Amino acid sequence: MKVTETSLPGVLLLEPRLFTDSRGWFAEFYNERVFAEAGLPSHFIQDNQSHSTEGVLRGMHYQLGAPQGKLVRVLSGTIYDAVVDLRPGSPTRGQWAGFELSSENRHILWIPEDFAHGFKVLSKTADVLYKVTKPYDSRAERTLRWDDPEVNILWPGSATPVLSSKDADGKFWSEAELPVA
């Protein structure tokens, strides 16, 4: 597994080793020992999958006071995955980073706790699978606006994304309840 640091400390891009033969390929996407050696959590309590059509944008989501670490990968299609650092005291708080994840590149994104997370679907459809470290808690759930002008995530594509009503009502950075130390 190749592990690459990103512009946001703690956010890691993982590339599993591919074993190719005449039948196709094989790869380990999660290995408890390898994750522990890389300093990543090796205990995940839930696997989630979502299926979306082109132009759908889900995000930017976080759980206040009950943060989840997320391990994100794409089973089919291509997404632009974006994270915003919300960590109290972090030198990169308020900064974002974006990554193209696809079933072709098989990249995996590790997102630590206290990041807002979201993605936009760039292919006809996309299936996204992600493991989380802590339980889902709808009361703790918060949405930061995908198009907040202060954070200013540069999403690919010009069309207005398809949003849930919850995400369309996301909070601007200036008014959002953010994690505190």
Ligand SMILES: Cc1cn([C@H]2C[C@H](O)[C@@H](COP(=O)(O)OP(=O)(O)O[C@H]3O[C@@H](C)C(=O)[C@@H](O)[C@H]3O)O2)c(=O)[nH]c1=O
């Ligand atoms: C996230 C989640 C949702 N649900 C339910 C609640 C709701 O009725 C339905 C759809 O939920 P949402 O609209 O919040 O789904 P979605 O917009 O896909 O939410 C997800 O977005 C990505 C970007 C993330 O990072 C995830 O952590 C999660 O917040 O599924 C669960 O039962 N368990 C869960 O863990």
